[in-house]
Amino acid sequence: MSQASFVRKNEKLWRDYEALLDEFEKDYPSVPAERFPAMYRTLCQHLSIARHRGYSAAVVDRLNPLVERGHALLYGSRTGRWQPILEYIRGGFARDVRKDWPLLLLATFIFAGPFLGMMAWLELQPEWAYHVLGDDMISQMEAMYASSDAIQDEREADSNFMMFGFYIYNNVGIALRTFGSGAVAGLGALFALFYNGVILGAVSGHLNNVGLSHNFWPFVIGHGSFELTAIVLAGMAGLKLGFAPIWPGRKSRLQALKDTARDSLGLVTGFFLMLVIAAFIEGFWSAQPTSDDVKYIVGAGLWAVVFLYFGFAGRTAND
Amino acid sequence: MQQLDTIQTIETPEGVEFEVHLAGPIPRIMAFGVDVGIRLVVYTIMFIPLAFLDELGMGLFLLLMFVMEWGYPIYFEMYRDGATPGKKMFGLQVANADGTPINWKGSVLRNLLRAADFLPVGYALGIVMMAASGRFQRLGDLAGDTVVCFRQPDDLTGAGELPDVDPVTSGEQLTIEEQKAIVQFAERSKRWNYTRNAELARLLEDLTGTKDGQGAVRHLQGLANWITKGR
Numbered sequence: 078m079s080q081a082s083f084v085r086k087n088e089k090l091w092r093d094y095e096a097l098l099d100e101f102e103k104d105y106p107s108v109p110a111e112r113f114p115a116m117y118r119t120l121c122q123h124l125s126i127a128r129h130r131g132y133s134a135a136v137v138d139r140l141n142p143l144v145e146r147g148h149a150l151l152y153g154s155r156t157g158r159w160q161p162i163l164e165y166i167r168g169g170f171a172r173d174v175r176k177d178w179p180l181l182l183l184a185t186f187i188f189a190g191p192f193l194g195m196m197a198w199l200e201l202q203p204e205w206a207y208h209v210l211g212d213d214m215i216s217q218m219e220a221m222y223a224s225s226d227a228i229q230d231e232r233e234a235d236s237n238f239m240m241f242g243f244y245i246y247n248n249v250g251i252a253l254r255t256f257g258s259g260a261v262a263g264l265g266a267l268f269a270l271f272y273n274g275v276i277l278g279a280v281s282g283h284l285n286n287v288g289l290s291h292n293f294w295p296f297v298i299g300h301g302s303f304e305l306t307a308i309v310l311a312g313m314a315g316l317k318l319g320f321a322p323i324w325p326g327r328k329s330r331l332q333a334l335k336d337t338a339r340d341s342l343g344l345v346t347g348f349f350l351m352l353v354i355a356a357f358i359e360g361f362w363s364a365q366p367t368s369d370d371v372k373y374i375v376g377a378g379l380w381a382v383v384f385l386y387f388g389f390a391g392r393t394a395n396d
Numbered sequence: 397m398q399q400l401d402t403i404q405t406i407e408t409p410e411g412v413e414f415e416v417h418l419a420g421p422i423p424r425i426m427a428f429g430v431d432v433g434i435r436l437v438v439y440t441i442m443f444i445p446l447a448f449l450d451e452l453g454m455g456l457f458l459l460l461m462f463v464m465e466w467g468y469p470i471y472f473e474m475y476r477d478g479a480t481p482g483k484k485m486f487g488l489q490v491a492n493a494d495g496t497p498i499n500w501k502g503s504v505l506r507n508l509l510r511a512a513d514f515l516p517v518g519y520a521l522g523i524v525m526m527a528a529s530g531r532f533q534r535l536g537d538l539a540g541d542t543v544v545c546f547r548q549p550d551d552l553t554g555a556g557e558l559p560d561v562d563p564v565t566s567g568e569q570l571t572i573e574e575q576k577a578i579v580q581f582a583e584r585s586k587r588w589n590y591t592r593n594a595e596l597a598r599l600l601e602d603l604t605g606t607k608d609g610q611g612a613v614r615h616l617q618g619l620a621n622w623i624t625k626g627r
Contacts, residue, residue, distance in 0.1 A: 242455030257511030
């Protein structure tokens with residue numbers, strides 16, 4: 078069959094098929110779909126005939142996108158709804174964290190080690206705070222926690238919201254980068270965990286030394302539960318991603334990276350939500366002018382929630 | 397062994413292959429530049445009214461920056477045919493490596509891993525990975541199993557029209573490849589100027605048997621008509 082008669086013979090079918098494509102690519106198609114798969118297979122056949130017989134590029138280039146679009150419609154993934162996310166929050170997240178407990182231990186150690194080490198070191202050598210943090214940051218911190226009033230006076234409703242925006246932009250951004258940059262052999266995540274541990278430990282230690290700890294601890298105890306845990310989990314997810322191509326097990330390195338990346342997205346969703354919660358707590362609760370005792374009690378309660386969730390949520394009979 | 401080319405062939409479960417034209421670093425860098433520019437313009441425009449709202453406005457502005465920084469590429473990849481405005485400008489599109497439209501997981505991963513591709517500075521690692529990966533995939537693309545390709549032109553009708561010349565038979569046996577080349581030449585000859593057509597056609601003196609450019613062009617167009625319409 079010559080090219081011209083091939084085109085003539087099938088022109089109508091191609092046009093019908095294209096009209097169907099246009100319809101199904103809308104969000105709410107109004108045409109029943111049962112004719113489509115058969116037509117798509119016919120188009121596939123026509124494309125291979127056109128290639129095999131060496132018909133001109135014009136015919137092949139016309140059929141190629143039609144097959145491509147049909148392929149996309151038939152085999153593209155359906156985007157999910159909210160249900161799986163709620164299920165995940167209810168217990169899947171905790172299960173995922175427990176499943177990789179060696180990595181969780183490692184990430185906790187890399188973060189908490191420098192944190193506690195720095196605090197202990199500043200007990201012995203207070204002037205080291207200036208080496209680690211620099212003068213500017215120290216004067217900023219001292220001003221911020223100079224009195225309990227200083228934290229509360231500046232915090233009207235508007236400024237609460239400003240701080241909330243800042244915590245989202247800054248803290249969530251840092252955590253997402255901690256995960257993403259972990260893809261390079263876990264290095265980015267290792268650095269972020271270590272660096273944050275050192276800085277936070279130095280700030281805590283220094284404020285203890287200069288006698289401002291009674292303003293500092295009540296402020297941080299509440300949101301610290303969600304925030305510090307989420308930082309560690311972001312680091313853990315980053316390490317998981319970075320270690321996958323290094324120790325791929327029985328997969329190719331690339332396949333291990335792909336699979337682990339998809340698996341890690343649950344953890345990313347989890348620590349993302351935790352940091353949003355932490356930003357709410359820090360923005361709208363931590364600086365409230367209540368007594369320190371109330372803050373300690375609420376803070377302890379929040380820490381208990383975090384520990385109980387990761388310890389027990391989503392356990393099944395065989396766990 | 398495949399030829400070194402930017403065309404990737406994807407085989408469908410029906411056993412047919414279609415082609416995707418992968419995009420290299422240069423158009424992608426330019427598209428990225430456009431996207432950065434668009435974001436800056438949005439920040440500038442939004443900053444002015446929000447500045448009047450003092451601290452509330454500052455909070456809103458920070459939230460906007462967060463959403464723009466992380467959500468902008470994901471939103472456009474998911475809801476605007478896999479192309480940010482910058483990519484659209486350069487005819488680029490993000491797709492899954494198997495040619496299907498990009499999905500949530502792929503989009504989120506390829507954009508989260510920008511943090512890794514950026515290292516140590518200015519997307520250096522991403523560009524090295526593109527060169528090393530064979531399909532121009534940066535680390536984020538490898539993890540998300542995505543590729544960046546050139547969008548198929550939407551309208552190819554009229555490309556298959558041959559100049560109306562009487563069919564000429566060839567004395568020689570032409571292979572399928574040769575026939576294809578002649579037909580493609582004839583189809584495109586309408587879009588080129590006379591000099592260029594003649595220059596190309598004169599290369600085939602053995603086949604057309606003439607040194608005259610115009611005659612050679614007509615002969616090839618006739619051959620093409622014979623190949624496609626009447627054997």
